[in-house]
Amino acid sequence: MKIKREYMELGALATLALVLLVAFPLLLGGFYLNLAGKYLSFAFVAIGIVLTWGYGGILSLGQGIFFGLGGYALAMFLKIEASGSNLPDFMIWSGIKVMPAWWAPFSNIYITLAAIVLIPATMAFVFSYLVFKKRVSGVYFAIVTLALALTFTVLLVGQQSYTGGENGITNFTTFLGYDIYSHASTYAIYYTEIVLLLFVAMGSTAVIRSRLGNVVIAIRDREDRVRFSGYNTAAIKAFIFMLGALFASIGGAFFTIQAGLISPTVVGVTSSIEMVVYAAVGGRLSVPGAVLGALVVGFLQFYLSNNFPHIWLFFLGALFILVVTAMPNGLMGLLDRFALSRE
Template sequence: MNQPITLTAAQKAGPALTVIVLGAVLAILVAMPLLHLLPADNAFHVSAYTLTLVGKILCYAIVALALDLVWGYAGLLSLGHGLFFALGGYAMGMYLMRQSAGDGLPAFMSFLAWNELPWYWYGTSSFLWAMCLVVLVPGLLAFVFGFFAFRSRIKGVYFSIMTQALTFAGMLLFFRNETGFGGNNGFTDFRTILGFSISAPATRAVLFLTTVALLAGSLYLGWRLAHSKFGRVLTALRDAENRLMFCGYDPRGYKLFIWTLSAVLCGLAGALYVPQVGIINPSEMAPTQSIEAAVWVALGGRGTLIGPLLGAGIVNGMKSWFTVAFPEYWLFALGALFIVVTLYLPKGVIGLLRRRNEQ
């Protein structure tokens, strides 16, 4: 006779506690830009540096969430998500550079003695067109790449190597001055966005709140997908793709959808990253950036949605401290962190917390 399944008090309180913690974090994030608007001599004032740093980490958290959707749920380890993030950033950067240049050419084009804008820069003075590029460029690239990769049934380490090669090729392309994207220096010296000074406290506050809204929306979308039939098919695809195909499902469409959606989320994160940080260059496409994103997900706990956000916060918080105190040791610390997580925390920080709650 089957025994009824009983839940411990900790297991019953788990979801409620998660909602409470998320609500508290959201309240703090919403309060930060409001406190930034206070006078600088106020005890509760949040500095521009702090707001920018947290805003940057939130953008990275969106990338971690996007990567978790394809790696944690669909089993597709991408080592090229930095490319989609950078493409969204460059699309926004083109608009910001046109705003700074007015009726003339962007400063780097004048320096290189260009006489006119390249054809792919046309329309970038429009914010709406720039936002279309933010979504369409990484989305279309991911769709085309995924269509051929999934049709050829490329998966596992071969898929990861191909994504890494893709982002490396993109980095080499954008490093060249003749491509029209600022070469090694990229885009910087932004001044206005939608007619507002980009360095004004109110503008910074709005950009930060927009980032919080995108992160919250992405988390909700991911949660809805994960708890739907689509999410169950994804996890089945991750765990036993051959059995799923035997049941009559075609995994290619599911992979392509979640892969393209993930790329679009990265592009949106990049578009919000650029005006807050004030620069975008090809280094954001470096393979090490995408590998670091995989570390965020692994540290937090893949396939959990919340875990990658936590992992992105921990790693980038450590990076901000290490690159100031011990810059030459950061990569060693990152490597050691990945080894420790692989050996002792296979389910990440979230897995550790859940295990403690079950005890």
């Protein structure tokens, strides 16, 4: 049964690769491809949530923070490029005369890419290690991350002259000289994103199957006991949390370039909770499920908000309640049960 499940998971990953790399670019026009790319940026976060929450039992309601760190890092780079020799427009409006020292490094693409990887990973590891060492977990951890997400948003809105405030950072033009809104760029960005997404998905599957994956499951079920198997469980949990943060940050960067903006709304509390919903809908124990969840919920939101602009959020709430009560393992869990019952 276990072997069979592994094959199913591999099959689902292969199907996903085929759909995302071949079917979508062929069938969807530029507009919808860009939209799919935008929703798939949340798939990175959702995969991280499968690792941390599904396998590790660590529920974070603040993944938007890490999504935001990646998103804002790339947005700063794009904004500096779009502004040419001038300061970014929102800084000028706020009366800032010189480029702030911590903005300047983001004119360099390598520093920006390094920041997208290193800043969230370091912050996530250090923060969560200190918290886990104090043996804070479960609901308490979720509340701490929720509070941090809230603080992060307040900070972004409050520091308007450095962050663009409520509006965030937008009006990009080019990336390394290429027009980011051209037809060719849409495809180039999309393919880059999918290749990275598949890389993250396969990497996560490998993590789950490794001995570390088993240790993480053991920690979820019996953390006390795992310490008596000689593991520093705080460090293991922090490592998994760091992976989740890293994936979220990569997703955030892709969101910025796909959507052409990053703002406090996108990285706030509501958005952070929605990210958990993606993983729950797809199946919190399934990596392909996380990608499926991000796509399904994303397009559903798009469809519903266009057709029922006033009440669409209720549909989303109903969907979450339905998933949690009727299918605890999400869409992939449903598929799983269906396939296994046919033996």
